[in-house]
Amino acid sequence: MNLEKPDYGTKSAFIAIxxxxxxxxxxxxxxxxxxxxxxxxNKPQTTRTRITGVLTRGETQLVFIDTPGLHKPRTKLSEYMVKQVTDSVADVDAAILVVEPEGEIRKAEQELLASFRAQGIPAILAINKIDTLDAKEKLMAQILLYTQAFDFDAVVPISALKGDGVRDLLEELEKFAEPSPFFFDADTLTDQPERVIVAEIVREKLLRSLYDEIPHGTAVAVERMKEREGQDILDIEVQIYCERESHKGMIIGKGGEMLKKIGTQSRQDIERFLNCKVNLQCWVKVREDWRNRENIIKSFGYN
Ligand SMILES: Nc1nc2c(ncn2[C@@H]2O[C@H](COP(=O)(O)OP(=O)(O)OP(=O)(O)O)[C@@H](O)[C@H]2O)c(=O)[nH]1
Ligand SMILES: [Mg+2]
Structure with a gap:
């Protein structure tokens, strides 16, 4: 019996963030x-579901799974979000634990470290936002704190915003790649359909423009996406759902100003992403307490 792995000529690794x-x-x-x-x-709980991103460089393919932030669930939606994290960790070859550059280890992080340990998952510590640090000592203290809590394969200080350290991190991550066929075509970037990315772009603008519970209680669905016949323009209709009539009023804004701003910002990003001209129409509807209604949560694609 030949126990050696076949030589695929390619390597890959699944890595949870x-x-x-x-x-x-x-x-x-x-x-x-x-x-x-x-x-x-800048609002917590921006990401609601797993997002796969694929990076193929030469013979190596890294498949990243971005996950919702681990938190204590208070609604059915956040129960779903937390499950996305635990399911992701169970499925990967390695993990990146992303942390702030200062502060204590929190319960959520201890739980993640315990799950790495229980499942024998190697992990890298990425200390992010180092561009905000005023003193090197704080970084050293953070490294000490986390390396005492877990035996990380590597510790990499980074700034995801500025790009610092990202190359070093990639070098460390490539070490996890094992001989295997590619799971995605070499030119694949993500498994998210265009419609989902379009809806997410609108949700990003809602998160960035609104306050308190309002953006957390929104969901976005693309109702229609169609190229206009004979013209180089894409007509997109988007439905924004919120939890209360009063929230609907805030999203639309005085004289429709807020919705107009969200629409314009979304359209500009969608045009950049799809690389074509877009005509975007946004509508707002109320679905009371939808974050606790399983059927609605599922119909919004969180299932
Ligand atoms: N200064 C600074 N800000 C950063 C850096 N990386 C991310 N941020 C900011 O931190 C905030 C949160 O960033 P996200 O990438 O949405 O964080 P996340 O961990 O995915 O958040 P959730 O999806 O809610 O769990 C945003 O305002 C980012 O611009 C960094 O390296 N430096
Ligand atoms: Mg996120």
Whole structure:
């Protein structure tokens, strides 16, 4: 019996990007790929589902899984989000734990480290946002704190925003690649359909423009996406769902100003992403307490 692995000529690894909300996981995914495929905002719980990003360089393919920030679930939607994290960790060859450059180890991180240990998953510690650090000592203290809690394969200080350290991180990640066929075509960037990315772009603008619970209670669905006959223009209709009539009022804004701003910003990003002219129409509907209604959550694609 030949126990040696066949020589595929290619190598690959599945790598989960995990951590607390708002530490910069999606920013890191985008920085690793050199393309923006995951939305980013300064509000926690921006990412709601797993996002696959594929980076193929030469004979090596790294498949990244960006995940929602690990937090204590308070709604059915956030239960779904947290399950995305635990399922992802169970499925990968390695993980990147993304953390802030200062502060304590939190419970969510301890839980993640415990799951790495239980499943024998090797991990790299990425200390993000080093561009915000004023003193080197803080970084040293953070490295000490986390390396005492877990035996990381490597520790890499990074700035996902500025790109610092991302190349060093990639070098470390490539070490996890094992001989195997490619799981995606070499030119694949993500498994997200265009419609999903378009909806996510609109949700990003909602997160960036609105406050308190309002953006967290929104969901976006693309109802129609069709090229206008004989013209180089794409007509897109998008439905924004929110939880209350009062939220709907805030999203539309005085004289429709807010919705207009969100629409314009979304259209510009969608045009850049799809590389064509877009006519975008946004509508707002109320679905009361949808974050606790399983059928609606599923119909929004969170299943
Ligand atoms: N200064 C600085 N800000 C960063 C850096 N990386 C991310 N951010 C900011 O941190 C905030 C959160 O970034 P995200 O990438 O959405 O964080 P996340 O971990 O994916 O958040 P969730 O999806 O909510 O869990 C955004 O405002 C980013 O611009 C960095 O290296 N430096
Ligand atoms: Mg995210």
């Amino acid at each position: 995990v951590g607390r909300p708002n530490v910069g996981k999606s920013s890191l995914l985008n920085a690793l790929l050199g393309e923006k495929i995951a939305i980013v905002s």
